[in-house]
Amino acid sequence: MPTLLLLGANSDMAVALARKFAQEKFDIQLAARNTAPLEALCSDLHIRYNVTATAHTFDATAYDTHESFYNSLPVKPNVTISVFGYLGEQATANNSWQETAKIIATNYTGAVSILNIVANDYAAKKAGTIIGISSVAGERGRQSNYTYGSAKAGFTAYLSGLRNRLFHDGVHVMSVQPGFVYTRMTEHLNLPKLLTAQPADVANAIYKGYSKKKNVIFVKWFWRYIMCIIRNIPEGIFKKLKL
Amino acid sequence: MQKQLANWGNYPVLTCDECTFTNEEQLQQYVNAHNNIIARGNGRCYGDASLAQNSVSTLKYDKVLSFDITNGVFECQSGITLDQILDIIVPKGWFLPVTPGTKFITVGGAIASDVHGKNHHVDGCFSNHIVYMEVLTAQGLVRCSPTENSDLFWATSGGMGLTGVITNVQFNLKKIETAYIKQKQIKAKNLDEVIALFEQYKHYTYSMAWIDCLKKGDGFGRSILIVGEHATKNELNPKQAVAPLQLPAKPKLTVPFNLPSFILNNFTVKAFNWLYYNKNTRKEINNVVPYEPFFYPLDAILHWNRGYGKKGFVQYQFVLPLAQKDGLIAILKRISDKGWGSFLAVLKVFGQQDSLISFPMEGYTLALDFPVRNGLFEFLDELDEIVLQYGGRLYLSKDARMQQATFWKSYPNAQTFADTVNKFNPSHKFSSIQSDRLQLTNQ
Secondary structure: OOEEEEEOOOOHHHHHHHHHHHHOOOEEEEEEOOOOOHHHHHHHHHHHHOOOEEEEEOOOOOHHHHHHHHHOOOOOOOEEEEOOOOOOOHHHHHHOHHHHHHHHHHHHHHHHHHHHHHHHHHHHHOOOEEEEEOOHHHOOOOOOOHHHHHHHHHHHHHHHHHHHHHHOOOOEEEEEEOOOEOOHHHOOOOOOHHHOEOHHHHHHHHHHHHHOOOOEEEOOOHHHHHHHHHHHOOHHHHOOOOO | OEEEEOOOOOOOOEEEEEEEOOOHHHHHHHHHHOOOEEEEOOOOOOOOOOOOOEEEEOOOOOOEEEEEOOOOEEEEEOOOEHHHHHHHHHHHOEEOOOOOOOOOOEHHHHHHOOOOOOOHHHHOOHHHHEEEEEEEEOOEEEEEOOOOOHHHHHHHOOOOOOOOEEEEEEEEOEEOOOOEEEEEEEEEOOHHHHHHHHHHOOOOOEEEEEEOOOOOHHHOOOEEEEEEEEOOHHHOOHHHHOOOOOOOOOOOOOOOOOOOHHHOOHHHHHHHHHHHHHHOOOOEEEEEEEHHHHHOHHHHOOOHHHHHOOOOEEEEEEEEEOOOHHHHHHHHHHHHHHOOOEEEEEEEEEOOOOOOOOOOOOEEEEEEEEEOOOOHHHHHHHHHHHHHHOOOEEOOOOOOOOOHHHHHHHOOOHHHHHHHHHHHOOOOOEOOHHHHHOOOOOO
16 A cells, blocks of 8 residues: 655645545555644544554654654655645734744745655655645735745745656656635635635645646646736736735 | 624524634633634534534544444544444444434534434434543533533533533444335325324334425325334345445435525425325335435435525424324414425424433424514414423524523423533533523623
């Protein structure tokens, strides 16, 4: 049975992904800073889908520990998905380096640190899939969340470069641009219903993209075009918008 | 996030702040920081029981914690729905001990309403099958069962969420050989006949009747009694017997009565009821059917509640003691005279029930829908008078409009229940617009 490693397993998106891949008969490794709540998900996956699910302590911003974390996994995963992220508060980040640094460290530096290690393993084996969940916020900086957006922009560029490098080793790298998703992270936001996906939609789209070896996927198709428009607004106009 | 929420009847609609949680720590933090909280599962109670300023959705707290396949014991978090549980347990030869007429409810909701099923006269309510549960009360997490913190256990079973948020639950399942039901449908010409049939067939595990509430004269109370048992392997036909615990692929039904609300008038409802009654051309039909159409006929039609239009509807469900058949006749007469009842109503005979605040008592229960319209609430107040006069009561899960005096007069243990709520929820942190209306809480 193939194995999936989920980095940042306490989020709603991670639960949906774990269930989708378990349904497709993957054993699941759940990694998160706080593993206590993962016990319930492990038993849930085992009972519903008859797969093995294990919980592992992983802190995205404790870079020193990433190597030993990956080496201590009982089985090396065939597929690794980086799900963790931190939206933060732009207004807070404007006045707090601590908040800014946390947003950058979680969304960019931490992801790069762990995926470098996974990438080297997969490159050596000449097999594996790395899936990174980035964000449409990374396509263009907007005043409402540009710290988060810039970290995700970095992550998107990283994934693109990683895809280029690992292609020659037969390793599949997929970038995911989910758009708006109803999760605990966005619970306090008033999201437009038509544009917003459920975590299960994201999981289904990712599994499909994985099966078809896609490079970049948008969960809802229209986001590709929305972002195309947003990217092409001339800067002179864009800077005057309240976005 | 601010959201317009309504339960299954689409009446009333309340602007609520909704939050979710995936572990107990998040729930505890939320409860500490808020007041006027009520837990909400899949929103399938009909009225206002799970509406409050702060709505805590349990739907993401939905993990299966353990499943003892040998002894049939299931342990889960409260936000999992019965349809998900059935998908897990039926292929292993187990079934829910008690299930209401929809599988789209959560386990937490099943306990808060202490749901009953077609087997109430044999197996009681959902609470009768619980091994233990945990409730996040205003004083923290408390584990309870009939033998441990039993006051909390009985005030939470049927307690409409007023003792706190139900978190983890363990309950016993029922052994089955197949996923099929051996069913018998018998036409009854009138009310007397269907009541006699209930008595005659009371040894059957499952029984209920569809009753035509609009029919007057000789056919007053004409019904179709439906009784059933879980089928054994050798009762299946060869095709069914290939995989006795697997249901056949679900046929995609087009909905024959998903109509705009103006089409639901006295004439069309009468015509529908006539068709429904006369589709069974024989007096008695015996067959073996998958469990889904037997237990959940309306689940095949997603969003059937929208058929009542934007104003919504209330479902009126009462129970009268067994000796008060006259009361049942009196109420049915008022309904058929008024001509407002919609489609078919459900009639069932409950068995005995020991509980604190759960709805069932030994007697007749009738449930029917009324679209919201001018004069409806006055009419239902008149029906309440008859229910009270004959010693009956109304189901809180269906209720959206009962006056507080009716509640306090009709539930004999109301005061004991309120005392236990006050013990575990002293400042009425947990309250709904229903509990405020019934003056069980005071926000």
